[in-house]
Amino acid sequence: xxxxxxxxxxxxxxxxxxxxxxxxxxxxxxxxxxxxxxxxxxxxxxxxxxxxxxxxxxxxxxxxxxxxxxxxxxxxxxxxxxxxxxxxxxxxxxxxxxxxxxxxxxxxxxxxxxxxxxxxxxxxxxxxxxxxxxxxxxxxxxxxxxxxxxxxxxxxxxxxxxxxxxxxxxxxxxxxxxxxxxxxxxxxxxxxxxxxxxxxxxxxxxxxxxxxxxxxxxxxxxxxxxxxxxxxxxxxxxxxxxxxxxxxxxxxxxxxxxxxxxxxxxxxxxxxxxxxxxxxxxxxxxxxxxxxx
Amino acid sequence: xxxxxxxxxxxxxxxxxxxxxxxxxxxxxxxxxxxxxxxxxxxxxxxxxxxxxxxxxxxxxxxxxxxxxxxxxxxxxxxxxxxxxxxxxxxxxxxxxxxxxxxxxxxxxxxxxxxxxxxxxxxxxxxxxxxxxxxxxxxxxxxxxxxxxxxxxxxxxxxxxxxxxxxxxxxxxxxxxxxxxxxxxxxxxxxxxxxxxxxxxxxxxxxxxxxxxxxxxxxxxxxxxxxxxxxxxxxxxxxxxxxx
Numbered sequence: 001x002x003x004x005x006x007x008x009x010x011x012x013x014x015x016x017x018x019x020x021x022x023x024x025x026x027x028x029x030x031x032x033x034x035x036x037x038x039x040x041x042x043x044x045x046x047x048x049x050x051x052x053x054x055x056x057x058x059x060x061x062x063x064x065x066x067x068x069x070x071x072x073x074x075x076x077x078x079x080x081x082x083x084x085x086x087x088x089x090x091x092x093x094x095x096x097x098x099x100x101x102x103x104x105x106x107x108x109x110x111x112x113x114x115x116x117x118x119x120x121x122x123x124x125x126x127x128x129x130x131x132x133x134x135x136x137x138x139x140x141x142x143x144x145x146x147x148x149x150x151x152x153x154x155x156x157x158x159x160x161x162x163x164x165x166x167x168x169x170x171x172x173x174x175x176x177x178x179x180x181x182x183x184x185x186x187x188x189x190x191x192x193x194x195x196x197x198x199x200x201x202x203x204x205x206x207x208x209x210x211x212x213x214x215x216x217x218x219x220x221x222x223x224x225x226x227x228x229x230x231x232x233x234x235x236x237x238x239x240x241x242x243x244x245x246x247x248x249x250x251x252x253x254x255x256x257x258x259x260x261x262x263x264x265x266x267x268x269x270x271x272x273x274x275x276x277x278x279x280x281x282x283x284x285x286x287x288x289x290x291x292x293x
Numbered sequence: 294x295x296x297x298x299x300x301x302x303x304x305x306x307x308x309x310x311x312x313x314x315x316x317x318x319x320x321x322x323x324x325x326x327x328x329x330x331x332x333x334x335x336x337x338x339x340x341x342x343x344x345x346x347x348x349x350x351x352x353x354x355x356x357x358x359x360x361x362x363x364x365x366x367x368x369x370x371x372x373x374x375x376x377x378x379x380x381x382x383x384x385x386x387x388x389x390x391x392x393x394x395x396x397x398x399x400x401x402x403x404x405x406x407x408x409x410x411x412x413x414x415x416x417x418x419x420x421x422x423x424x425x426x427x428x429x430x431x432x433x434x435x436x437x438x439x440x441x442x443x444x445x446x447x448x449x450x451x452x453x454x455x456x457x458x459x460x461x462x463x464x465x466x467x468x469x470x471x472x473x474x475x476x477x478x479x480x481x482x483x484x485x486x487x488x489x490x491x492x493x494x495x496x497x498x499x500x501x502x503x504x505x506x507x508x509x510x511x512x513x514x515x516x517x518x519x520x521x522x523x524x525x526x527x528x529x530x531x532x533x534x535x536x537x
Contacts, residue, residue: 024336086366090373097374114501116372116392122316125374130317133358220362230325230332233449236472238327240334245453 008240020241029227033257036213036224039144044206046149051156058161069157076154085218088147089140093126100124137221144219152209159201164190166197168281196276196284203269210261228254317356318505319376320346324361325447326469328529329382329494332361341529342380345399346496348521349512365428365446368392371497377505378498382466384430384491394500396509398493399522401535405431407484408470409455409462415484421461424451430490431464455481464488468530 004011005019020026057069076084101112101124108121122128127135167190175185214225232247277284322330322342330340338359350357360376371379371393385395407418417423419439425432427444435442443460445451452473454460462484463470474481496513498506516522523536 023334025332025334028336090369093375094373117499117501118373119499119501120374129319130356136360217363218366222361229447229449233447234452234473236327236476238331238472242476245456247453 016241020243023241025227025231028222029224029231032222032224032227035221036216039141039148039213039216039221040210043145043148043152043209046145047152047156047205047209048202050149050153051160054153054157055160055164058157059164073154073157073161076151077158081151081212082215082218084151085147085215088150089143089219092143092146094118096126097124100126140220144216144221147219148209148212152205152212155205155208156202159198159205160194162201163194163198167193193280196273196280196282199269199273199276203265206265206269207262210258210265224254224257317358318350318378319358319360320378320380321360321362321367321371321376322379323364323367323381325364325449326382327472328468330380341525342382344529345516345522345525346378346380348516348525349509352512352515353508355508363446364426368497372499374499377502378496378509380496382469382494383497385493385495386430386433386491388433389497392500393497394502394506395495395497396506397513398495399513399516400494400526401537402489402491402493403534404467404487405434405464405490406467406470406487407462407464408474408481409484411480411482413461413482413484417461418485422459424454424460424463426451426465429465431466434488434490435464468534 054069057065060066097120101120104123105121127139171189172185175189216223217226228250232250234245235242324332324338328340330342333339422443423435423440424443425435426448451463455463517537526536
């Protein structure tokens with residue numbers, strides 16, 4: 001990084017640290033915070049979407065749809081996250097390759113499962129065998145988003161379902177009295193009002209999602225926690241910058257990052273709550289009314 | 294929703310049909326086990342196995358690419374086809390051979406050793422708490438013995454456990470521990486006698502991948518014959534270790 005970094009062992013302390021903290025691995029460490037933020041930014045809306053679908057399924061009038069919704073919500077919430085994160089990428093990856101194998105290689109004679117091995121023809125490989133490294137990384141990232149969205153979508157579904165039930169029945173009755181259909185009443189009356197009931201639950205799930213991001217390394221993505229562990233561990237003289245076990249300092253940096261993140265999102269949720277409570281028949285809405293008067 | 298899923302399907306189909314002539318052999322490694330394989334300060338995967346793997350690929354005229362994978366899931370990802378070879382300081386053992394198959398060994402059966410703080414009584418080997426990395430031959434040895442095993446997912450954590458007193462000693466490959474003993478200036482020492490578990494270190498491939506196993510084995514044998522393998526061993530481990 002700096003021109004004086006050629007012979008690290010001979011440097012005075014401040015220069016040594018300047019060089020040490022700008023090694024390629026450290027730059028990767030700083031980048032990994034961005035990776036975590038991007039994952040959160042993508043996963044949260046996708047999980048919200050999954051959750052909305054799940055909540056609608058739970059409310060559906062057709063019993064098979066309801067059954068699917070209940071199956072999804074209960075199954076996913078019941079299985080430990082870590083099992084799910086190990087299962088989804090491998091099972092989903094194999095599922096996609098299995099389908100592509102049958103489409104692209106109908107003449108293939110060998111069985112796909114040979115003992116422990118899972119073998120598909122090369123046209124069915126996802127990503128293809130000779131794809132660039134970034135394609136593999138993108139693929140792993142998409143798998144991570146899918147795994148996170150599946151797990152957290154189930155929790156969101158239950159929260160949204162509860163929030164929809166919490167909208168006072170009288171509101172829906174009034175809508176019906178105005179001649180709205182079931183769908184209209186849902187869209188115009190239930191949907192806009194349910195968010196304030198969903199918010200505390202959603203903010204819980206968001207905080208848990210933030211804390212679950214270190215599971216990323218299980219999916220082959222090098223996140224901030226992976227790098228903190230890797231860089232903080234003792235480095236012997238095989239490395240250019242040998243140092244004793246410094247994991248405490250690295251984890252302290254992580255602590256600050258995650259605390260800042262949760263503190264920031266607490267504030268955002270508090271403001272959202274104020275906005276959504278406006279004109280609502282809830283205690284918070286009542287307080288706002290009084291404050292304004 | 295429908296539109297995005299269609300584009301996604303199209304993207305996957307495009308990626309899948311883009312196969313070209315030369316297949317890439319993907320080699321999985323842990324990247325946390327110096328000097329076998331580790332990530333240096335320039336964020337490159339380096340080590341004995343990286344040099345060896347690249348040399349094997351050059352001689353076999355294969356295009357190779359290194360993939361980092363957590364140690365605990367390194368075998369499941371091989372058998373499900375996420376990479377084709379494991380070169381990660383993996384000892385050839387009976388139990389692993391039931392799931393994957395190994396090439397001929399590229400390191401002779403190398404010693405495992407106990408390491409502890411300087412004033413540790415060697416009897417802890419029999420009755421103390423021994424730190425090991427999970428899913429290793431050393432973890433198997435400790436599980437079969439009388440001492441209490443304390444398992445960690447990464448090799449680095451086993452060393453920390455000894456330093457902070459959580460474990461009395463660590464059992465690991467001696468060549469991995471050697472650098473820590475040297476750097477510690479007398480704080481860390483080897484305890485007791487060395488052990489020689491396993492049949493050496495080899496590259497793991499899928500059991501159905503006969504062709505690749507044969508290719509790799511042939512080149513490793515060739516490198517044993519012409520002495521280039523020994524040169525690599527000396528370069529990374531020094532001349533104090535068993536050669537071919």
